[in-house]
Structures are given as structure tokens and as C-alpha cells.
Amino acid sequence: MDLFNSILAFVQAGFNDMRTNVMAVVIAFIVAFFVMKKWGQLILMTVGATVVHLLLVAFAKPLMDGKAPVIPPLMDPEYWKVAAGLAVGYLIALIFLFFLKNNVFKIGQGGGH
Numbered sequence: 887m888d889l890f891n892s893i894l895a896f897v898q899a900g901f902n903d904m905r906t907n908v909m910a911v912v913i914a915f916i917v918a919f920f921v922m923k924k925w926g927q928l929i930l931m932t933v934g935a936t937v938v939h940l941l942l943v944a945f946a947k948p949l950m951d952g953k954a955p956v957i958p959p960l961m962d963p964e965y966w967k968v969a970a971g972l973a974v975g976y977l978i979a980l981i982f983l984f985f986l987k988n989n990v991f992k993i994g995q996g997g998g999h
Contacts, residue, residue, distance in 0.1 A: 897974050904975025913939055914976055918983030931980055936973040 904910045913935050922931045945955040959965045 896971060897978075900971030900974035901978045902975075903968075904972055904979060909942060910939055910972070910975065911979070913942075914979040914983055917976075918980050919987050922980065922984055925984070928977070928980060928984070932973055932977045935976045935980065936969060939972060939976075940969060 904914070917931050917935045921934075922928070940958065944958045948955050
């Protein structure tokens, strides 16, 4: 039961970090509504969105602040925990947004005559 609670806390933290970050919400929206075409792409799109997010944080954000880009601490396990939590958040957000796209808004499904 303790393992389940740890996993649940990790998933909740990852999703909460993702949904409170405007950049992450915009990335998830763009991926779900404009890039992702079928459910089979879910894992690939989750990884892609996570990588784009991490690259923007490492390179674009410092440049916008007038600082030099910083190579992320790739050898630090804490960095990978944050990246994994972010990926879980993107997975949940993409499932939700892609479901909305296909079942509520019906965007990109052609006019089946």
C-alpha cells in the first residue's frame, strides 16, 4: 500500500506541476489538437512534448531573460525525477485533451458522408 501511495503522490505531483505551468499547458494543447492524429501516437507525443519542454526551459528561457543557455544537470537523479513527473503530467493532459478533440470538438475528422 505504501508503494501505491508513493506512485499516486508522484503522479499527482507531476500533473500538478504540469497544469500550473502555462508553457506546459500550451505545449500540451498544441500537441493534442494539432500534432497528434491518433491514439497510437500517445507515448511518442508524450515523450516529444516532454523533450520540447525541457529544451525550452534549458535554452529559450535563459535567452529571454538575457542570460546564457545552461546545459541541464543530466547526471543529477533529481533532474530525471522532475522530467519523469513532467512526462506523467503530459501523458494525463494529452489523454484528456485528445479525448476532447476527438469526442467533443470533433476536429480533424473529415465529413464522413
